[in-house]
Amino acid sequence: MAFVAIALLGWPLWQLTRPEADAAPAPRATAPLTIKKAIHLHLTFTTAPKSLVIKHLDGEVWKVTAPEVDLEKDVSLDYPAEGVDLQFHVEWPEGGPMAAMRVELTDPAGDTHDKSVWGKGIVDEVVTFP
C-alpha cells in the first residue's frame, strides 16, 4: 500500500522538483501589443474602376469588383499610434483618361485623414495614414 502511495506521489513530485534539462529560453523582447481597431474607409473616384483591392500588411482587407464611384466600409486593422500603410491596387479601364481616387480614413480616435491616388490603367500604390 505504502509502495503504491509513494509510486503515485513520486511521479508528480519528481516532475515538480527535477532539475531543468535546458536553460530557460531568453525572454523575447516583446513588442507593444497592437489590437485590431475599427476604422472607416470612404472612397470616391473620378472614374469608376474595374476593380479595387486594399491590403494591409500584405493581407487583403477589402476587394470590390466594378465598384460605384462612391463607396464606404468599416474594417478592422492593427492601428498603432505610428499609423498604417495601406496598399491599393486599382484597375481603371484601359485607354481611359487620368483618373483619381480620394481615400478618407477615419481612425480609431475619430480623426479623418484624406489622401489621393492618381493614375491610368492599373495602379499600385502604398498610402500612409495619417
Add this chain to the structure above:
Amino acid sequence: MHFVKTSLLSLIAFLAVVMAAQAADKIRVSSFSTILTEIAQQVGGDRVEVTGHVKPGVDPHEFEPKPTDLKTVGDAQLILLSAKHMEGYVGKLKEATGTKGALVEVGDGFATLKMKSEKDPDKVIDDPHWWHSVANMEKAVKIVRDELIKISPADKPAFTDNAAKYLSTLDGLEKWVKNELAKLPRDKRKLVTSHDAFQYFARENGFTIYAIEGISSEDQPSSKKVGEIVAAIKTQGVKAIFPESIENPKVMTEITRETGVKIAPELYADGLGDEKSDAATYVQMYKHNVTAIVEALK
C-alpha cells in the same frame, strides 16, 4: 585645279581627324564615392571615363587619397565628392592638385541631418550618408547630369536621356521599397544599429533609429551601458539588432541572452559592395538592406 582639289581633300581629312579626336576624348571624371561613381557612369555613359578613387567595400570614412589619386584628380574635368564632411581631405585635395576641373560637393545640395561623431561622441556633425534616401539619390543624378552638360553641352541629349533612364530605375526602386516596407507594421520600424548611418533612410520610411555605441568598438562598455542597451531593446520591443561588425562578441552575447533579440544580417551603410556581393549596384544595395530589415523585424 589640282591645287584646289588637294586643299579641299586635306581640309576634309583634317576635319575628320579633329572630329574623331573629339569623339574619342572622353570627359574625365574623378569620384570619391562608390555611389557617385555609379551615377557618373550611368549618366555619362560612353562619353565619360570615370575613376572611382574609393573602391567598393572600402570604408570612405577611413579613405585617404594616394599620390596616384592626386595625379588623376589633377587631370579630371569633373571631381565628385559626397560632401557633408565625408571627405575630410577635400581642402588638401584642392591645394595639392591645383585642379582646373569642376569640384562638385554633391551632398551639399540636400537638407542635412545631424549625428554624433564616432571619433568624438560629444560632438554633433553633419550626417554624410545622404544616399540612403532615394529622393536624395534622384537629386544627385540631376546634379551630375547638369554638371556634365556644362562641360559638354553638345552631349546634352545623351546625358538627359541617360539620366531619365536611371531616374526611372530609381522610381521603380522607390515603389518596390514602399511595397516591401508596407509588410512591416509602423510600430515595428525600429532600427537598432551600431553605426548611425541610416537616418536619411529612417526619415524617408518612418523608422526610429536607436544607435547603440559600444557593440562594434573594441572598448568594453560599462555594465551600466549594457544594462541601458538591454532596457532600451526590451522597452521598445525590438526583434533584431543590426551591428555593422561584431568586434565585441562578449557584449553582443550578453545583450542577445538578456533580450532574446537576434543578430540581423549586415547592412551596407557606407557605399556599394564589391562586384561579387549582392550590393554591387545602388539598386541591389538598397534591396539588400530593405529585405534584411523587413525579414528581421516583421
